Amino acid sequence: MPNYLLFSVTGLGICWGLYRVFLKKEKLFVFNRFFLLFSLLLCLIAPILHIDYGISFDSRVAVDPVRFFDSGEILPDDPEKVAVATLTGPSNNYWDLIVFFYWMVCTLFFFRFSRNLLLLLLQIRNKSFNGYKGIKTVALKHRGSPYSFFDYLFIHPLDLVENKYLDMLVSHERAHSNQFHSIDILLLEVVGCFFWYNPFLWFYKKEVLENHEYLADEAVINAGANLEEYSAQIIKPGDKVVQPLLSGFSFIQTKNRLNMLHKKRSSGIQIALRAGLALAIFTAVLIISSFSPGNINEPIVVVVDAGHGGKDPGNRGKGQMEKEINLAVANQLRELGQPGEIEIILIREQDQFVSLNDRLKFLNEQKADLFLSIHSNASGDKNRSGAEVFFSTENKQWDISKNYSNLLATGLLPAVGKAELKTANFLVLKNSNIPAVLIELGFMTNPQEFELLQDPNYQKKLARGIYNGLLAIQESKVK
Known part of the structure; x- marks a missing residue:
């Protein structure tokens, strides 16, 4: 999430700057329209694409775990457990509050958008009348500057009789209709419902609407209107449009439109240089945004062992067995792994028995940075709850x-609320050639916690907590 926010906001800001510096003052209205729309969408999508450009820093040779293992017996492994520290999460889960606030604002924006669209459609349905010169008209209750939505012109009936600039006005609004500017506006409104937090989105919206007016003005002049008379119509005072879904005749600052109307077109070489440079920089921004940021440095490789499996079910309860819960969380964790960031290798990907010795044998063949074993706990005390995170003092x-x-336990806190840091000389921990950690996700003997452990949504929260811990580990390695 932090990487997405960084690259989407930065990318959109750079592209907005490119438009302002290289393109806005040029009479490339059609090119500018599509540059704005495509750069907006691509800057929001690119950071989640993680495109592989053929650059790899991983020298590890992949090994197929299924072929690697042989059969074996279940080895008892229950050493003494010594508590080191107890970590307690904050009373408020700030991440959940942030997510709640985000969706609440999204809902408000979407409600506003839906309401405006519904009111507009009802107005069209109830107040439309005969068209004027090929454009459908909708009667306004109060006189003011006319505006358009697709092929509907919203205008007061008296303006059709008394407005001496009516033909130019209708030509302007027909240009909005013919060029489907309303589609751009609807797209911006929908995108704004979900990406409202990106400040450059609002700057983009202003530039797109301003460019719409330039396009419509150019269409009027190309249709034969007198430049000075048309300029007088633009200067003519009128009420500004307040409905956000509409293309309005006086929607933007009059000064910008007048300047653009009287501006001479630059030479072809100047236009080509400016547009080419803007596209080149935009392409570079797009490549950097879609290239996984961690690829610059070698990712950390984590061998994840979903505890138990096959004939070894682990702890049992009235529902899923431990081996099933462990595997579900391990699979969720693998789904979170991003190229160039955290690479997850699962020892088992299905309900398969793997002996402790085979797990160690496979683990020590990998060029990994961390071994992580995932389990679910049990206790004679049904009230015990929370996660336990183990390391071995006999590990090299x-x-x-x-x-x-400690970092993994901290990452889990938002999900589990409490995590105990303990030492235990489990075979897979003490005999691992690399740093090794074993996580007990929660207590299956606690009825409430066992119900949570079987919930796919809670399993996702656990996996996300572990992944956040792995990201913290990666940061600590970089430092």
Whole structure:
């Protein structure tokens, strides 16, 4: 999420700057229209594409776990567990509050958009009358500057009789209709419902609407209207449009339109240089935005072991067995892994028995940065709850394992509320050649927590918490 916000806001800001510096003052209205629309959409989409441009920093040789393992017996592994620290999450989950606020604002914007559109359609239905010179008309209750929506002209009936500039006005609004400017406006409104937090989106909206007016003005002049008379019509005072879905004759500052009407077109070479340079920089922004930011540095590789499997079910309850919960969270974690950021290797991808020795054998063959074992807990005390995160003091890199355990436990706090940091000399932890951590997600013996552990949405929250911990580990390695 932070990477998406950074690249989408920065990319859109750069493209808005490109338009202002290289394109806005040029009479390239059609080109500018599509540059604005496509750059807007691509800057919002590019950061989630993660396009592979053929650059790879990973020298690890992939190994197929299914072929690697042989059969084996279940080895008892229940060493003494020693508590190191207890981490408690904040009383308020700030991330949930942020997400709630985001969707609340989205809902308000969408309600506003839907309401405006409905009112507009009702107005068309109830107040439309005979068209004027090929454009449908809708009667306005109060006199003011006419405006358009698709092929409907909103105008007071008296203006059709008394307005001496009527032909130029209708030609202007017909240009809005013929060039489908209302589609652009609807697109901007819908995008704004979800990306309202991006400040450059609002600047983009202003530029698109202003360019619409330039396009319509150019169409009027090309149709044979007198430039000075048309300029007088633009200067003519009128009420501004307040309905956000409409193309209005006086929607933007009059000064900009007059300047553009009287501006001479630049030479072909100047236009080509400006447009070419803008496109070249935009392409570079698009490539950087869609290129996974972590690819600049080698990603961290994490071998994830979904505990138990096959003939070894782990803890049992009235519902899913431990092996199923562990695998579900491991699969969710793999889905979160991004190229160039966190690479997840699963020891088992299905309900398959793998002995502890085979797990170790596979793990130590990988050029990984961390081994992570996922389990679900059990206790004779049905009230015990929360996560437990283990590292082994007999691991050759126990100090790094301890640090990673703390970061993973911290990442889990928003989901579980409480996480205990403990030491235990589990076979897979102490005999691992790399830093190793074992996570007990929660207690299956606690009825409420067991119900949560079986919930796919909660499993996603657990996976997201672990992934946030892995991102923190990656940051610590870079530092």
